[in-house]
Amino acid sequence: MNLPSKVKIVDVGPRDGLQNEKAHVPAAVKIELVHRLQDAGLTEIEVTSFVSPKWVPQMADAAEVMAGITRKPGVRYSVLTPNMKGFEAAVLSKPDEIVVFAAASEAFSQRNINCSIEESIERFRPVTEAALSQGIRVRGAISCAVGCPYEGEVAPERVEMVARLLKGIGVQHMGVADTIGVGTPLKVQRAMEATLRHYDINDVSGHFHDTYGQALGNTLICLEMGIWNYDTSSAGLGGCPYAKGATGNVATEDVVYMLQGMGIDTGIDLDKLIDAGKFISDYLERKPNSRAATALLNKRTG
Ligand code: HMG
Ligand code: MG
Numbered sequence: 001m002n003l004p005s006k007v008k009i010v011d012v013g014p015r016d017g018l019q020n021e022k023a024h025v026p027a028a029v030k031i032e033l034v035h036r037l038q039d040a041g042l043t044e045i046e047v048t049s050f051v052s053p054k055w056v057p058q059m060a061d062a063a064e065v066m067a068g069i070t071r072k073p074g075v076r077y078s079v080l081t082p083n084m085k086g087f088e089a090a091v092l093s094k095p096d097e098i099v100v101f102a103a104a105s106e107a108f109s110q111r112n113i114n115c116s117i118e119e120s121i122e123r124f125r126p127v128t129e130a131a132l133s134q135g136i137r138v139r140g141a142i143s144c145a146v147g148c149p150y151e152g153e154v155a156p157e158r159v160e161m162v163a164r165l166l167k168g169i170g171v172q173h174m175g176v177a178d179t180i181g182v183g184t185p186l187k188v189q190r191a192m193e194a195t196l197r198h199y200d201i202n203d204v205s206g207h208f209h210d211t212y213g214q215a216l217g218n219t220l221i222c223l224e225m226g227i228w229n230y231d232t233s234s235a236g237l238g239g240c241p242y243a244k245g246a247t248g249n250v251a252t253e254d255v256v257y258m259l260q261g262m263g264i265d266t267g268i269d270l271d272k273l274i275d276a277g278k279f280i281s282d283y284l285e286r287k288p289n290s291r292a293a294t295a296l297l298n299k300r301t302g
Pocket of ligand 2: 016177179207209239249
């Protein structure tokens, strides 16, 4: 085993989590969630997406949310940008990092961003160049890295290809995403190994939706590979509007609880994190979708 001694978590709840909510969530609530997450010790927060408001109405307030955040030194604020139009809008909000998102499945690429994988790379090329020239970091994501809601199982060779193409245009870091949470540890390991052919171990992250309850197991096998970057979502919020039935990312609370128990440093205060997850869950009038948060909240009242 090659367990890392520390893990960096990107909380994607404000973006991946809230993009899928049916009811309107006001910008002020999103901003408060970001503030609570940074107070809990998160050092990177995926705040929002500069995508078409017709496609994802919940992210229409991207600029307002970015403008409303009181930034904390040492915290990185990232946003999704699918094309130059999104990048040009995003750059006015001064993100520290942008995310370009491709897919390992053609069908998902079409449904999610309305173009083929190859076309998406050509769209991301000028975005990546512009960001790097302005000193903005560029992270990538490969959706459907193990399974696709339209095409079924996805071969690691597809992931390898997309990782190679994204690396070729200068994308600095690669998130391997199990968009619909169908992955199991050995399949996820193979998708990671495919990505590691083009990216250094320090430049890959796991982004696991927890639809089938596999995300902690998938995280553990990646930890054993030495991977130390993960995207998680406070209160387990979310899902992708173009992946029906897929639930949120693994809850940040569950991952932090597991890592604490393993003696792996995250720099995150679990109590404050639980408060952040409870804040947004209360707003949405539901319980946090996290076993660890539920157990610890019960203990508080117990
Ligand atoms: P399109 O319709 O092909 O774009 O959409 P277009 O260039 O033909 O433009 C059509 C209209 O959209 C025009 O407006 C453009 O101005 C506007 P109109 O003239 O009709 O009024 N437009 C935009 N407006 C705002 N911001 C923009 C933008 N671009 C065009 N950036 C597009 C292509 C990519 C824009 C569209 O498909 C889209 O917005 N898709 C949303 C995808 C999305 O946000 N998905 C969820 C996030 S990804 C995810 O969750 C996966 C991830 O978590 C990893 C994982 O789990 O797998 C990252
Ligand atoms: Mg996702």
